[in-house]
Structures are given as C-alpha cells and as structure tokens.
Amino acid sequence: MAIKLFYKNTYIKEFNANIVHIVEKDDSFHVELNQTAFYPEGGGQPCDEGYIGDIKVSHVYEDKNKIYHVLDKLPSTLENIKCTINWEKRFDHMQQHLGQHILSAAFEKLYDANTIGFHLSPNTATIDVDKVLSGEDIKKVEYFANQIVFNDLLVKVLYPTKEELESLPLRKMPTVTDDIRIVKLDDFDYSPCCGTHPNRSGEVGLIKIRKYEKYKSGLRIDFICGNRALMDYSIKNDITNSLSSRLSAKLDEILNIIDKDSEELQKIKKENKNLKEQIIKFEAAELMKTAKFEGNTKIIKNIFKHRNFNEVKLLSSILANNDTTVIIFAIDNKDKAQLIFNRSKDLDKIIMKDILNKCLPLIDGKGGGSPSTAQGGGTNTDNLEAAISLAYEQIKKIC
Ligand SMILES: [Zn+2]
Structure with missing residues (x-):
C-alpha cells in the first residue's frame, strides 16, 4: 500500500516516487506509486491533477486500498520520478472542503439543521440541509461561519480508538468502521472525513452562500469559498460597475432604475401595439378600395414584402369583418413564402382551406385551416403571384 503523503502533509506540492505496479486498461496505464501526494477521488472531494514525470495524470482513484494514477503513456523511467500536484486546484478543494x-457546523449549531449531502465540482459546491430556513436565518449562518474563518482556528486530524471516539462530540457518525479519521476544528467541530483540509480556518478566506433552493424536505445551499469567492466577487463587481456606468446610477439605485425602465417599456409596448393596430385599420381601409367585384363578392388580393405574419393576419381579419369579402394575401419574406386566406362569414360556399390546398404545391408549402380562414408557408417565393392568381380563379368560379 502506497504511503499517503497527502495525509502526512497536505501542503506537499512536489515529491519523488517509484512506480511499483502497472495495470494496462482501455489504452491507458493505471499506475501505483510507492508513495503519493495525489489525493484519490473520495469523500465528496474530486481527485488531484498533475504530472508524474512529464506525463499528465488524468484521474486518481482508490480501489481495495490501492491508489491508481491514470496515465495515457508511461514515463521514460520508473524510479525516482518527480511528481507534481496541480496546487491551485488542490488548494481550491481544501478551501471548499474546510x-x-x-x-455545516454553523447550520447545526444555530438551527439544528443537519447536512445530509455534499457535492463539490470544479464550478460549484453545495450542501443539502434537512430543514427549511428563511433568507434571514441563512444570512445569520453565513455571518457566523465567517467569524469562525476569521478566528483562524487550528485544524487537527485525529485517529481515535473506539473508546476515544465515543467521547468525541461528533457532528455526524462515521461511514466506515476502521481507521476512522476525525477532522477537528479547535473545539468548534469534530467531523469524520477522508478529504484534505488546510491547517487553519483562516485559509478558507471567505464563505459566501450564493443561493439556496428547496430540496427534498430541506434546502440545497450553493456556496463558494476562498479564491472561488474572490473570482465570483470580481465577476459580479465588473457586472455591477458596468450596469452602474450604463445606467449612470449609483450601485444602490440600479434596481429602482431597472424597475422604472421596465415599467416604462411595458407602457411603450402597449402604446406601440395600439398604434400598430390603428395603422393596420387605415391600411385595411385603403386595401378595401382596391377590391375587385366578381358578382357581389369583393376580392382583395395583395403580396406583401418582408412583413410580419401576425400583422398581415390581423389585416386580413379586419377586412373579413366586411360583408361578402374574400382576402387572398401572400408574404414574400426572403426564403419564406406565406399565404393567408380569409373571408366574410356570409360567404359559406367558399371553403378557404380547399382553395389553399390547391395553391400550396406552388410554393412547396404546407398549411391548413377552416372553411373561413386558412394559412400556409413554403420555401418557393417565385410562384407567389401564380398562387394568388390560382386562388382568385378558384373563387371566381364559385362566385
Ligand atoms: Zn472534510
């Protein structure tokens, strides 16, 4: 079994080791070292990354008390190889873990809320607690936890006997029965854990709860610590500075301004919609003047270029409110050909969907509708004139 250097000293960034066993698997080499500072995935903590010689370590895992380092090729020598841990990543894991x-201890001490889940990934860290708390309560937990960070408490690792274990005020029970490892944070917290942690709570830097949501019968708390919190602050600071500059407002005025602008925008949108409807009513009156009579039936036809489908549809509906009127509209929207047919309710002999179905092949299109209104779309804009003429001829035959 390899010597676990990461338990002897969590700050080892470089070490020398011999490769003592190699297993070839799926085009990669799973190697065992005589000693290792590479932390294998476990206890909610991702594995370390780094190099063995000049070969990148893609994964580290423990299986039956053996630690395997996954490499895509073997180094040129198997003895006294220089190994390097990706320290930035490891220290990040240590900060998040402590x-x-x-x-978790702060949630338990203030509100008796137990941690029932922990997940750490490269971008997020979450704990699940078994109680629902208010935003105010969560802020108190965050404040309390940060005071523990600022108090710079000493972290110690204990390997107690069964008797000693019984006397310790453990926050949670161990999940293993042998070689129980207790991470002790002064007298504040005793927790069984196999992960890596800094020597003092001050190294966590800052604990920030970013958000929380209901999860099962409790809450899922999304938090970040140390350098992650610094980077997150930096991103958010850039965003708020940019917002402040764009809105020419102080930080505490931004939300009010956005609310006011949003209200104003809704008002303008409503006014704009009303004005558009007014314009369309005028346009409908002008188009009515172009109607051709076939017997008593008035037929209005038109091809619109680059027009919004809903606007043209509204136009056809307004016109269909007139008696004995048929509307045959087409829209030429670059690669999109659209047909909108409509008629007055009184012309029940004219079935618009049947007429549309005859025209659709001309625009390579699909569509459907009812006896009084039908619409379709296709890809061939070259035949829109022909489609409109065909519809006109069909209606003329019925009139
Ligand atoms: Zn831990």
Whole structure:
C-alpha cells in the first residue's frame, strides 16, 4: 500500500516516487506509486491533477486500498520520478472542503439543521440541509461561519480508538468502521472525513452562500469559498460597475432604475401595439378600395414584402369583418413564402382551406385551416403571384 503523503502533509506540492505496479486498461496505464501526494477521488472531494514525470495524470482513484494514477503513456523511467500536484486546484478543494465543515457546523449549531449531502465540482459546491430556513436565518449562518474563518482556528486530524471516539462530540457518525479519521476544528467541530483540509480556518478566506433552493424536505445551499469567492466577487463587481456606468446610477439605485425602465417599456409596448393596430385599420381601409367585384363578392388580393405574419393576419381579419369579402394575401419574406386566406362569414360556399390546398404545391408549402380562414408557408417565393392568381380563379368560379 502506497504511503499517503497527502495525509502526512497536505501542503506537499512536489515529491519523488517509484512506480511499483502497472495495470494496462482501455489504452491507458493505471499506475501505483510507492508513495503519493495525489489525493484519490473520495469523500465528496474530486481527485488531484498533475504530472508524474512529464506525463499528465488524468484521474486518481482508490480501489481495495490501492491508489491508481491514470496515465495515457508511461514515463521514460520508473524510479525516482518527480511528481507534481496541480496546487491551485488542490488548494481550491481544501478551501471548499474546510469551508463546508464550517458551514455545516454553523447550520447545526444555530438551527439544528443537519447536512445530509455534499457535492463539490470544479464550478460549484453545495450542501443539502434537512430543514427549511428563511433568507434571514441563512444570512445569520453565513455571518457566523465567517467569524469562525476569521478566528483562524487550528485544524487537527485525529485517529481515535473506539473508546476515544465515543467521547468525541461528533457532528455526524462515521461511514466506515476502521481507521476512522476525525477532522477537528479547535473545539468548534469534530467531523469524520477522508478529504484534505488546510491547517487553519483562516485559509478558507471567505464563505459566501450564493443561493439556496428547496430540496427534498430541506434546502440545497450553493456556496463558494476562498479564491472561488474572490473570482465570483470580481465577476459580479465588473457586472455591477458596468450596469452602474450604463445606467449612470449609483450601485444602490440600479434596481429602482431597472424597475422604472421596465415599467416604462411595458407602457411603450402597449402604446406601440395600439398604434400598430390603428395603422393596420387605415391600411385595411385603403386595401378595401382596391377590391375587385366578381358578382357581389369583393376580392382583395395583395403580396406583401418582408412583413410580419401576425400583422398581415390581423389585416386580413379586419377586412373579413366586411360583408361578402374574400382576402387572398401572400408574404414574400426572403426564403419564406406565406399565404393567408380569409373571408366574410356570409360567404359559406367558399371553403378557404380547399382553395389553399390547391395553391400550396406552388410554393412547396404546407398549411391548413377552416372553411373561413386558412394559412400556409413554403420555401418557393417565385410562384407567389401564380398562387394568388390560382386562388382568385378558384373563387371566381364559385362566385
Ligand atoms: Zn472534510
């Protein structure tokens, strides 16, 4: 079994080791070292990354007390190889992990809310607690947890005997029965854990709860610590500065201004809609003047270029409110050919969907509708004139 250097000293970034066993699997090499500072995936903590010699370590895992480092090729030598941990990543994991201990303990001490789940990934860290708390309560937990960070408490690792274990005020029970490892944060928290943690709580830097949501019968808390919190602050600071500059407003005025602008926008949209409807009514009156009489039936036909489908549809509906009127409209929207047919209710001999179905092949289109109104769309804009003429001829025959 390899010596676990990450338990002897969590700050080891470089070490030398020998490859003592190699397993070839799926075009990769799973190697065991005589000693390793690479933390294998486990206890909610992702594995370390880094290099063995100049070969990148893509994954590290533990199986039956053996730690395997996955490489896509073997280094040129198997002995006294320089190994390097991706320290930025490891320290990030250590900050999030100890931050989680502190946050979970704070939830328990203030509100008796137990942590029932922990997830750490490269971008997010979450804990699940078994109680629903208010936003105010959560802010108190965050404040309390950060005081523990600022108090710079000492972290110690204990390997107690069964008797010693019984006397410890554990926050949760261990999930293993042998070699139980307790992470002790001064007298504030005792928690069984196999992960890596900094030596002092101050190294967590900052614990920030970003958001929370209901999860099962409790809450899922999304939090970040240390450098993650710094980066998150930096991004959010850039956004608020940019908003402040765009809106020419101080930070505390931004939300009010956005609310006012949003209200104004809704008002303008409503006015714009009313004005458009007015214009369309005028346009309908003008188009009515172009109607051709076939017997008593008035037929209005037109091809619109680059017009909004809903506007043209509204136009056809307004015109269909007139008696004995048939509307044959087409829209030429670049690669899109559209047909909108409509008629007055009194012309029940004219079935618009049948007429549309005869025209659709001309525009390579599909569509449907009812006896009084039908619409369709296709890809061939070259035949719109022909489609309109065909519809006109069909209606003329019925009139
Ligand atoms: Zn831990």
